[in-house]
Amino acid sequence: MTFQASKNLYKNQEGVTLLLSILLLAAITSISFSLAAVGFAEVATSDDLAHTEPILYSSLGVAEEATYGMKRVETTIKTNLGTNCAPDFVSYASTPLTTIASQTKLCNINASNDIEVSVPPNNYNTAVRLYIYDPTPPNSGTENSGYTNIQFKKNTNNFGIVKVYMCRLDTDCADPTPPSNQISGWSPAGDSLLYNVLNSYSLQNQSTAPKCCSYEVVLVNSGVAKDIVEVITQPKGLPYLNKTAIEIQSSFGRLIRRLKVLVPTQ
Numbered sequence: 001m002t003f004q005a006s007k008n009l010y011k012n013q014e015g016v017t018l019l020l021s022i023l024l025l026a027a028i029t030s031i032s033f034s035l036a037a038v039g040f041a042e043v044a045t046s047d048d049l050a051h052t053e054p055i056l057y058s059s060l061g062v063a064e065e066a067t068y069g070m071k072r073v074e075t076t077i078k079t080n081l082g083t084n085c086a087p088d089f090v091s092y093a094s095t096p097l098t099t100i101a102s103q104t105k106l107c108n109i110n111a112s113n114d115i116e117v118s119v120p121p122n123n124y125n126t127a128v129r130l131y132i133y134d135p136t137p138p139n140s141g142t143e144n145s146g147y148t149n150i151q152f153k154k155n156t157n158n159f160g161i162v163k164v165y166m167c168r169l170d171t172d173c174a175d176p177t178p179p180s181n182q183i184s185g186w187s188p189a190g191d192s193l194l195y196n197v198l199n200s201y202s203l204q205n206q207s208t209a210p211k212c213c214s215y216e217v218v219l220v221n222s223g224v225a226k227d228i229v230e231v232i233t234q235p236k237g238l239p240y241l242n243k244t245a246i247e248i249q250s251s252f253g254r255l256i257r258r259l260k261v262l263v264p265t266q
Helices: 002-012 016-071 075-080
Strands: 101-107 114-119 128-132 149-154 162-168 186-192 199-202 215-221 227-234 243-252 255-264
Touching (some): 016 101, 016 243, 016 255, 114 215, 215 227
Antiparallel strands (some): 114 227, 128 215, 149 199, 149 227, 162 186, 162 215
């Protein structure tokens, strides 16, 4: 009986060696695939490092050429940069290195409609000024701006006393601050900004008044310290004053570099 029990026990363990072999091979295979994945990642990283300098130099080359074209009003280069404020990038035809694909996009409006402005202590003559207008032709700067709303919020709680003055560009507004107090035409006329409190103002546009309106915004800080003011405009960002932004996107393989250049145009 003892021999018979032992025999049955051995029969029940048939195939264990095969199962252990399969598990061992599976473990070795998993380790091999893991090492291969790490190796491929390292090779790709090394490839990216090799492409980094050429793509950077190519982007800088496009930036220099674009800056020259905008400053010198060189028609061919300006055409290659694309249509002003177009939603998409266009291929730049004069890429310095043919192995690198470069795309460009230019706009004289800030891409973000939510920006922060540093407002140091100042008076009316040295105050921070923002302009709300449509800089694209054929607008003269005093017609319909395309903006519907502007908001201000003081994001720092220093010892600055920041007040907001806003005047239509087709109106001649004089110094509204003391002792002049010429508040005619200014709306708002000296609203104080409180820390973390949002001040919102509606703007006239073509839907309410034809060919209306563009604005000058003046931020006067009569305090003793700099404050940061958040400015939110709808439906687009603030225009660059006498500047055009050129965005350059260059790619080489899977590596992409993006560069933004502000070019004075006046």
